[in-house]
Amino acid sequence: MTSSSLNDLIDLFSKLPSLGPRSARRAVLYLLKRKILIPKLVNSLEEVQANTKFCSICANLDIIDPCTICRNEKRKKDKICVVEDISDLWAIEKSNAFNGQYHILGGVLSAIDGIGPEELNIISLFDRIKNGLVKEIILATNATVEGQITAQYIADHCDDSKILITRLAQGMPMGSELEILDYNTLSTAFKSRSKLDTSL
Ligand SMILES: [Zn+2]
The missing domain is CATH 1.10.8.420 (RecR Domain 1)
Structure with a gap:
């Protein structure tokens, strides 16, 4: 060498x-x-x-498409937890805090980095909820400025008023990233999630 x-x-x-x-x-x-x-x-x-391949429904990584989580009949179909990255999904799964579906955005909105809604899996999220089965979208983006802007964007552009839009609130210190939180904090953040106000 x-x-x-x-x-x-x-x-x-x-x-x-x-x-x-x-x-x-x-x-x-x-x-x-x-x-x-x-x-x-x-x-x-x-x-x-x-x-490994990306799941055509939620963008998770797995050896099958749709992924194991999307295929699991025991998981709730009416709740979608929206995360920035697959590592966030892994952290939530390890905490056992959630038993629904996921949607992975693949990043956050960022004017500085030129990342708009088209660069993320946002349209596919809105397509997913058109079937009328989804009752809650849990926005679990990181507690950073970009994470909050992204969550608010999704809440403001979700045009189905029957869907409850919530955000992980207490227990998520400002600036914190989901994947570094301990499982108890993550679990508490899920239990204490609150409704997000929208501009619509
Ligand atoms: Zn999937």
């Missing part, structure tokens, strides 16, 4: 979320000292790449 290929690997790792150059160097060094892990990692990555 040339030092250039080593640097390329470190550079690749440093592009992963939460890994800066220093953590990337440590991760690569860890793998080089435990080379037995490398083929396992490669196999696992290839398997995940080959077998």
Whole structure:
């Protein structure tokens, strides 16, 4: 291995979320000292790449489409929890706070980053609720400015007045991201969700 290929690997790792150059160097060094892990990692990555797909209903990742959650007959069909990312869905599922459906936006509205409603899975959410079966939309975007703007946008543009639109409220400190909350806080946030006022 040339030092250039080593640097390329470190550079690749440093592009992963939460890994800066220093953590990337440590991760690569860890793998080089435990080379037995490398083929396992490669196999696992290839398997995940080959077998996972996005759910055509909720945009979750799974090995089947529709995903396991959308197919599960035991889950409530009349509640949709709207989250920014799949990692938020994972956090909520681990907390056991919710037993309904999900809808993954794939991000948040951001004027600075040029992300408008068309860049997110918002239209597909509105299409989903046209069947009249959905009674509640729970907006579980992060408690950040963008998360709140996105939640308000969805609430304001949901033109079915019979649907209750709620937002995770208490227990979500301002600026907090859903996936870092502990499960008790997340569970409390679900139980204490409140109706979101809309401009319509
Ligand atoms: Zn799904």
